[in-house]
Amino acid sequence: MHLIITRSFPPEIGGMQNLIWGLAKELSKNYMLKVFADYQENHKVFDEQVSFSIERVGGIKLLRKYRKAQLINEFIKENKIEGIIADHWKSLELIKTNKKKICLIHSKEINHEKRTKLNKRVLNVLNNVELVVANSKFTKNLAIQCGVDESKIIVINPGVDPVQELNKKSLEKVESLLKNKSPRLVTVSRYDKRKNHEKVIMSLRNLKQIYPDIIYICIGYGDEEENIKKLVKELNLDEQVMFFKHISNELKNSLLAKSNIFVMPSIIYKKSVEGFGIAYVEAAQYGIPSIGGIDGGAPDAIDHEKTGLICDGNNLNAVYSSINSMLENKRYLEYGKAAKENSIKFEWSTIIEAYKKILN
Numbered sequence: 001m002h003l004i005i006t007r008s009f010p011p012e013i014g015g016m017q018n019l020i021w022g023l024a025k026e027l028s029k030n031y032m033l034k035v036f037a038d039y040q041e042n043h044k045v046f047d048e049q050v051s052f053s054i055e056r057v058g059g060i061k062l063l064r065k066y067r068k069a070q071l072i073n074e075f076i077k078e079n080k081i082e083g084i085i086a087d088h089w090k091s092l093e094l095i096k097t098n099k100k101k102i103c104l105i106h107s108k109e110i111n112h113e114k115r116t117k118l119n120k121r122v123l124n125v126l127n128n129v130e131l132v133v134a135n136s137k138f139t140k141n142l143a144i145q146c147g148v149d150e151s152k153i154i155v156i157n158p159g160v161d162p163v164q165e166l167n168k169k170s171l172e173k174v175e176s177l178l179k180n181k182s183p184r185l186v187t188v189s190r191y192d193k194r195k196n197h198e199k200v201i202m203s204l205r206n207l208k209q210i211y212p213d214i215i216y217i218c219i220g221y222g223d224e225e226e227n228i229k230k231l232v233k234e235l236n237l238d239e240q241v242m243f244f245k246h247i248s249n250e251l252k253n254s255l256l257a258k259s260n261i262f263v264m265p266s267i268i269y270k271k272s273v274e275g276f277g278i279a280y281v282e283a284a285q286y287g288i289p290s291i292g293g294i295d296g297g298a299p300d301a302i303d304h305e306k307t308g309l310i311c312d313g314n315n316l317n318a319v320y321s322s323i324n325s326m327l328e329n330k331r332y333l334e335y336g337k338a339a340k341e342n343s344i345k346f347e348w349s350t351i352i353e354a355y356k357k358i359l360n
Helices: 015-027 043-048 061-078 117-126 137-146 168-178 197-210 225-234 249-257 278-284 316-346 348-359
Strands: 002-005 033-038 053-057 083-086 100-105 131-134 153-155 184-188 215-219 241-244 261-264 290-293 308-311
Touching: 002 015, 002 061, 015 033, 015 278, 015 348, 033 061, 043 053, 053 061, 100 117, 117 137, 131 137, 137 153, 168 249, 184 197, 184 249, 184 278, 197 215, 197 225, 197 316, 215 249, 225 241, 241 249, 261 278, 261 316, 278 290, 278 316, 290 316, 308 316, 316 348
Parallel strands: 002 033, 002 083, 033 053, 083 100, 100 131, 131 153, 184 215, 184 261, 215 241, 261 290, 290 308
Antiparallel strands: none
């Protein structure tokens, strides 16, 4: 039996939750699996529909960590466990076993200065596991800089499920919402500084001189939402920017599929950095090319000048030029076709083979 220990799992929504769910779902097809996850409201309905065992641990956050570790340590003693996969170094911090341990790393959570208390805690876990799985080359290099033993690190990009065919009604709804506006830029992400919506919006001011009907579709929510909306007003771009939040997956995917370019030129903000950027792959699945930032793991998801463009997100001119050059002569069509073909290598059916290799 293999264990997955995680702090993030559905029905809670988010990128990490999707990653661990995809991994668990695929592994359960080949291995006997048990997941230890944090308690979530309405988890019962979700848990009853899966083919493997999920144990939820509730209680106050501080105490939960100890209670969960105690339960897992007891379970390991009483059962034949072949290996353990954890979503985060903190999930392994209190686990006492010499069984094979694999820890996933994503970037932000290991990004602590060398020799600080947090850095020492990270290294104490990661240098005592069998393997560290980084979500991108960028995250692998960051881990090495932080002091993780290079020989323990391998790169496995996050996986995606194949896309379902979109509902015709939903696609028609998008067309009526966008009222023939074109070209169409889109970002699906949280509103935070790192995602860099503001540079895209500042670029729009010049782009609308060349493309009067241009539209920028922003899907998400987050701390920066009010600041972004304020910037749109200040630059008089209300006609060029549309905001959507708390929408169905179907509508989100239809908006994505009906766009021309996915734009997320991420930057490093304080310790926050884009470890990989699964959103670029999700756009590519619909034949939508991306513009990503040079900081972080986007180059693992975007093949520069083939499936999209990588630019310096801190440089407004670079962001503007990248969008403009992709719009010129509708170059996004050629990039989009290549992006769709390239996205197949990120499907779970392919990605899971790398995990099977390390588990066997």
